[in-house]
Amino acid sequence: MEKDDKLVQYISRIENLEDEKKSVCDDIRQVYSELKGEGYDVKAVRQVIKLKKMMPADRAELNFLVQEYAKQIGIVEE
Secondary structure, three states, X not given: OOOOHHHHHHHHXXXXXXXXXXXXXHHHHHHHHHHHHOOOOXXXXXXXXXXXXXXXXXXXXXXXXXXXXXXHOOOOOO
């Protein structure tokens, strides 16, 4: 059976990207560790990053729904 050079190239690219992804994940983990060391709440920062990625209308809708549901179960006053 002949070797498929295109397939080998694709696989090589994927492997390289996987290595880069691992390196980036390690870098992100390090930044979160630095944040924590400076006294920041990592969970809150993760949430802020998540919210920042959202479109403003989607973020507003989410905030509205969270407030409404919180009212409905009695953990926030109207």
